[in-house]
Each structure stands twice: as structure tokens, then as C-alpha cells.
Amino acid sequence: MREKPLTKRQEEILIFISDHIASVGFPPTRSELSKHFGFRSPNAAESHLRALQQKGVIRIEAGRSRGLTLTALSRPSLPPSNTARTPLPLVGRVAAGSPILAQENIEHEYRVDPSLFSFRPHYLLRVEGNSMRDAGILDGDLLAVHRTPEAQNGQVVVARLDDEVTVKRFKRKGHLVSLLPENPDFQPIKVDLRHQELVIEGLGVGIVRPQLDN
Amino acid sequence: MREKPLTKRQEEILIFISDHIASVGFPPTRSELSKHFGFRSPNAAESHLRALQQKGVIRIEAGRSRGLTLTALSRPSLPPSNTARTPLPLVGRVAAGSPILAQENIEHEYRVDPSLFSFRPHYLLRVEGNSMRDAGILDGDLLAVHRTPEAQNGQVVVARLDDEVTVKRFKRKGHLVSLLPENPDFQPIKVDLRHQELVIEGLGVGIVRPQLDN
DNA sequence: GTTTATACTGTAAATATATACAGTATTGGG
DNA sequence: CCCAATACTGTATATATTTACAGTATAAAC
Numbered sequence: 048m049r050e051k052p053l054t055k056r057q058e059e060i061l062i063f064i065s066d067h068i069a070s071v072g073f074p075p076t077r078s079e080l081s082k083h084f085g086f087r088s089p090n091a092a093e094s095h096l097r098a099l100q101q102k103g104v105i106r107i108e109a110g111r112s113r114g115l116t117l118t119a120l121s122r123p124s125l126p127p128s129n130t131a132r133t134p135l136p137l138v139g140r141v142a143a144g145s146p147i148l149a150q151e152n153i154e155h156e157y158r159v160d161p162s163l164f165s166f167r168p169h170y171l172l173r174v175e176g177n178s179m180r181d182a183g184i185l186d187g188d189l190l191a192v193h194r195t196p197e198a199q200n201g202q203v204v205v206a207r208l209d210d211e212v213t214v215k216r217f218k219r220k221g222h223l224v225s226l227l228p229e230n231p232d233f234q235p236i237k238v239d240l241r242h243q244e245l246v247i248e249g250l251g252v253g254i255v256r257p258q259l260d261n
Numbered sequence: 262m263r264e265k266p267l268t269k270r271q272e273e274i275l276i277f278i279s280d281h282i283a284s285v286g287f288p289p290t291r292s293e294l295s296k297h298f299g300f301r302s303p304n305a306a307e308s309h310l311r312a313l314q315q316k317g318v319i320r321i322e323a324g325r326s327r328g329l330t331l332t333a334l335s336r337p338s339l340p341p342s343n344t345a346r347t348p349l350p351l352v353g354r355v356a357a358g359s360p361i362l363a364q365e366n367i368e369h370e371y372r373v374d375p376s377l378f379s380f381r382p383h384y385l386l387r388v389e390g391n392s393m394r395d396a397g398i399l400d401g402d403l404l405a406v407h408r409t410p411e412a413q414n415g416q417v418v419v420a421r422l423d424d425e426v427t428v429k430r431f432k433r434k435g436h437l438v439s440l441l442p443e444n445p446d447f448q449p450i451k452v453d454l455r456h457q458e459l460v461i462e463g464l465g466v467g468i469v470r471p472q473l474d475n
Numbered sequence: 476g477t478t479t480a481t482a483c484t485g486t487a488a489a490t491a492t493a494t495a496c497a498g499t500a501t502t503g504g505g
Numbered sequence: 506c507c508c509a510a511t512a513c514t515g516t517a518t519a520t521a522t523t524t525a526c527a528g529t530a531t532a533a534a535c
Contacts, residue, residue, distance in 0.1 A: 054481070070369070072330035073287040076522060088484050093524065098481080112326035112491060112522050116286035134374075160348075160371040163403075165472035183399045183470070189377075203473045254470035256397070258379040259417050268511070290492060302514050307494065312511080326492050326521060 053102060060084070060095045061104055062167075064115060070162030074115035134158045137171045137189060159255070166252035169194040172205060174214055178228035179203070182216070184254060190214055191253035196246070203251035208238065214251065267316060274298070274309045275318055278329055288329035320367065332370065348372045351385045351403065373469070380466035383408040386419060388428055392442035393417070396430070398468060404428055405467035410460070417465035422452065428465065 053061065063083060067075045075083070080092035096115070099105045108114030134156035154173075161167050168191035177186050182203065184190065190205070198204045204217040206226055215226035215236065224245055226236040238245045267275065277297060281289045289297070294306035310329070313319045322328030332350075348370035368387075375381050382405035391400050396417065398404065404419070412418045418431040420440055429440035429450065438459055440450040452459045 056482070068286075070371070072282075073327050076326070077524085078522070086483070088486090089523080090485080090525090091483050094482070110491070110523070112290070113287050114523090157374040157377050159373050159377065163371050163373065163469060163471055180397070182473070183394070183397045183402075185397045188397075188468075251473045253472055254402075254468060255377060256468035256470075257377055258467060259396070259465050270512070291494085292492070300513070302516090303492085304494080304496095304515080305513050308512075321493095324493070324521070328493090 053099070053104065057095060057099055057102070060092075061099060061117075064105065065117060066162050066167075068117070070160060074113045076113055135161075135168060135171050135191075137173065139173045140175070164191050164253040166193050166250070168192060168252050169249065171255060172212075172214070178230050178233040179214060179216075180230045182229040184214070184229070184251075185256065187257070189255040189257065190251050191255065192249040193252045194249040198247045198250060205248040205251065207246040207248055208236065208243070212248065217247070267313070267318065271309060271313055271316070274306075275313055275331075278319065279331060282331070288327045290327055330370070349375075349382060349385050349405075351387065353387050354389070378405055378467040380407050380464070382406060382466050383463065385469060386426075386428070392444050392447040393428055393430075394444045396443040398428070398443070398465075399470065401471070403469040403471065404465045405469065406463040407466045408463040410462075412461045412464060419462040419465065421460040421462055422450065422457070426462065431461070 060080065063080065064074060067073075067079075077089040077092040077096070080086070080095070081089050084092075086092055096105065096107055100107050104118055106116045106118055108116070135158070136153045137155045137157060138152045139154040140152070157171065159168075159171075170192055171189040172192050174184055174188045174190050175186060179185075184203075190203075192205050198217045198219075200218050202217050204215065204226075206213055206215060206217070208226070213226065213236070215228060218225040218227055222240040224238045224240060226238065228235065274294065277294065278288060281287075281293075291303040291306040291310070294300070294309070295303050298306075300306055310319065310321055314321050318332055320330045320332055322330070349372070350367045351369045351371060352366045353368040354366070371385065373382075373385075384406050385403040386406050388398055388402045388404050389400060393399075398417070404417075406419050412431040412433075414432050416431050418429060418440075420427055420429060420431070422440075427440065427450070429442060432439040432441055436454040438452045438454060440452065442449065
């Protein structure tokens with residue numbers, strides 16, 4: 048029961064620290080924090096750390112380099128996949144009408160270090176077909192997906208259209224969305240948001256190819 | 262399996278480091294090591310660390326405070342407390358003249374469920390260049406490599422030629438080996454085994470793409 | 476409408492830390 | 506016996522890191 052909740056930025060900082068410990072093996076310095084977040088002053092990081100300490104989610108050991116530790120309080124605010132301990136579900140074929148992460152869609156769970164990916168993945172989705180071939184995403188690849196309803200132009204998205212789940216490159220102009228394949232053999236899908244419902248299930252943040260077919 | 266076993270003292274040092282990480286939350290400094298063991302010189306600790314690194318049980322990140330991490334090799338000599346799966350080393354640029362898995366080439370280690378791949382990987386190799394683009398292997402991808410000197414025609418191999426490490430498709434006819442790119446912009450490499458030495462470092466068994474560039 | 480907290484830039488300095496160099500002593504192996 | 510590896514002392518220094526001080530700007534809180 049924390050008195051004050053973390054701000055969005057503070058949460059980002061906390062998650063970075065947690066990831067750094069999990070993947071690199073020790074906590075980051077102020078300067079490393081600054082570099083990652085683009086701060087031009089190490090004091091920006093320092094202030095954030097003070098705030099996080101004030102709110103009880105981290106401890107700072109004075110005078111010790113990298114003297115940051117997470118407290119018990121920090122756990123709840125961290126996303127569930129923050130450590131390598133929580134497995135990534137592999138979603139195979141998505142049954143019509145069911146949420147992507149519904150039990151029936153989950154084939155298996157794999158333990159994958161989330162820090163492997165530049166963006167935190169929430170699940171793996173088996174890609175079907177070769178519509179994204181020229182982006183290096185092949186049939187059978189596992190797409191690491193970050194769950195979010197927001198997408199920017201040019202990003203690879205997992206979208207749901209008429210209960211079909213598809214992986215395409217996202218492009219939006221006003222209320223017109225194009226789902227672009229990366230393969231000349233396929234046609235772009237055009238959606239008018241006024242007449243058709245389009246749900247962005249998440250962003251593609253990486254690929255795992257379980258085998259190289261020879 | 263280690264060539265040279267740790268000395269008793271080295272084992273003590275290793276266990277202290279491991280305990281420190283587990284209980285304090287980050288690795289110790291040379292001075293903290295010295296204080297604990299009663300060394301009057303930080304160089305005593307430094308030497309021990311070098312020895313441990315030499316024997317492959319820890320990694321030292323140059324210039325970073327507390328930049329110590331345990332490697333997969335350290336596990337057998339540690340008490341069974343924190344048993345995690347053995348991590349996959351990520352090999353970045355391979356320095357000329359050094360074995361692929363030499364300490365200096367290992368950028369990081371990731372815990373990745375080996376069952377994710379159809380064939381058991383031994384390490385990840387960062388792919389440079391786009392010579393395998395049409396096989397869906399892009400610049401920056403991490404190739405999961407199974408260490409073996411045997412290759413069959415058509416397999417994706419990690420080969421070493423003139424101290425250069427390269428990823429290509431393997432084709433052999435008698436004493437003539439072709440290393441085939443999968444990109445028309447690149448030329449096949451032909452090697453006559455009677456005149457040139459070619460070492461097969463391993464087989465590509467999968468891909469991890471840490472980010473989708475948009 | 477003046478605080479208060481957040482979110483930073485910019486500079487500077489104390490000090491923590493890594494690490495080189497020069498030694499000493501001991502041990503076990505060839 | 507001599508060499509190489511181990512296990513340290515002692516000193517020094519470059520640099521990594523923490524951390525203080527002085528600001529600016531913005532949004533929410535009172």
C-alpha cells in the first residue's frame with residue numbers, strides 16, 4: 048500500500064532499473080540511466096532516483112556506485128514479465144471470437160529473457176503466411192508482441208479485423224487505415240474506421256525463428 | 262569440463278561474489294573484496310578476479326564499477342542455491358584470431374528456453390550485413406548457433422575463413438566448398454579445401470531479431 | 476494565484492573504483 | 506634446480522560515479 052503512486056516516467060525508470068539488473072547483472076549508474084532516457088544531465092536521473100526512494104520502491108546506498116536495490120514495494124508496479132521467471136505464452140492460431148491470450152489459444156509457454164528485445168514483449172504469436180516476407184518475417188516465425196492499442200505509422204502491428212488476426216505494417220491517414228504487406232504478391236488491406244472495426248492488439252517488437260528450413 | 266579447476270581461494274572468492282550479488286543486490290568492488298578477505302591491497306582482489314575470468318567463471322566489464330557477472334561455467338562450482346538455466350552467450354564481433362566463444366567476444370548472456378528452437382543452440386551470434394537477406398536473416402539479427410564441425414549441403418553455417426567469421430549457406434562438392442549468400446547483390450565464396458583452410462564453427466538453428474526497425 | 480511536485484539542463488567537485496606498475500613469498504612440477 | 510602459477514603488499518593514477526548547487530519550465534494542488 049504505497050501512499051503515492053508512481054508517475055508514468057517514474058515507472059519507466061523503475062522498469063529500466065529492474066530490467067538492467069535482470070539482464071546486465073547489476074544496477075545502472077546515473078549516467079547510464081541518463082544515456083538510456085536521453086537526459087543531458089546526470090542530475091535528472093538522480094532526481095528520479097530520489098523520488099523513487101521517497102516512494103519506497105527502491106533503496107539508494109549512499110556513496111556506493113550502482114548502489115540501487117529494489118524493495119518489496121517495487122514488485123507490484125512492475126509488469127508481470129519483468130524477470131525471466133515469467134514465461135512468454137506462445138499463441139498459435141487465434142480462434143475466432145476469442146481474445147488473443149485466451150487459454151485455448153496458448154500452445155505453450157517459453158522462458159525468454161525479455162531484455163533480449165529492445166521493447167518488452169508480452170507474448171509470442173506464430174506468424175502464418177508470407178505476406179511480410181520482405182521484412183524478414185517468414186511463415187512459422189514467432190512474432191514477439193508488445194500489447195498496446197496504440198500504433199504509429201510504419202510499425203508492424205498485430206491487428207484484428209472481422210475476427211481475423213493479422214500481422215501487417217500500419218499506416219493511418221485520418222480515418223483511413225492501411226494494413227500493408229511486405230510482399231508484392233499480397234494486396235494492402237484498407238479499412239475505413241467509420242464503417243469497420245479495427246483493433247490493434249499490439250506491436251511487433253521482435254522475431255524468434257525456431258528453425259532454419261534447409 | 263573446465264580445463265583448469267579453481268583453487269580453494271579462488272572458489273572462496275567466487276562464492277563471495279555470488280553471495281554478494283544474491284544478498285546485497287549487486288556485485289562487490291575490489292576494495293570490498295579486499296576488506297572481506299583482509300587484503301591490504303586492492304590488487305590482491307584484482308588478481309583473483311583476473312584469474313577467475315581467465316578460467317571462464319566470471320566476466321569483467323572493463324571500466325565499469327562492479328562490472329562482474331557470473332558465467333554459465335561458474336554454476337557447477339557454486340552451491341545449488343540460485344540454479345537457473347544456463348544462459349546463452351551472445352557473441353558480437355569476433356576478434357581476429359580468437360575462438361568464437363572467447364571471453365572478449367561475448368557481449369552478454371541471455372536466458373532463453375532452449376526448447377524454443379528445434380535444435381539445441383549453444384550461442385547467439387550477431388549477424389552483420391545483409392548477405393542472407395532473402396533467407397530472412399537480416400543485419401543485426403541474432404543467429405542461434407549449434408556448435409558442430411559437420412555441415413550438410415544446404416544448411417546455414419557459421420564458417421571461419423582467413424580468420425573472418427561469416428554466415429552463409431553451405432555447399433560442398435568434393436574438395437570444393439561454396440559459401441552461398443542469399444542475396445543477388447553478393448557473390449558466392451568458393452574455397453578449395455586443398456589450398457585454403459575452412460573451419461565450420463557451427464550450424465544456424467534459429468533466429469532472434471531483437472527489434473523490428475520501423 | 477501562489478505553492479508544490481515533477482521533469483528536466485548545466486556545471487562542478489568530492490570520492491569511489493578500476494587498474495597499472497613494482498615488488499615479495501610460497502608452492503608444485505618438470 | 507628453476508620456472509610458472511598462486512597469493513599476496515604497496516603505491517599511484519586515470520576515470521567512473523555520486524552528489525551538491527544553481528537554474529528553467531510545466532502541471533496539479535491548495
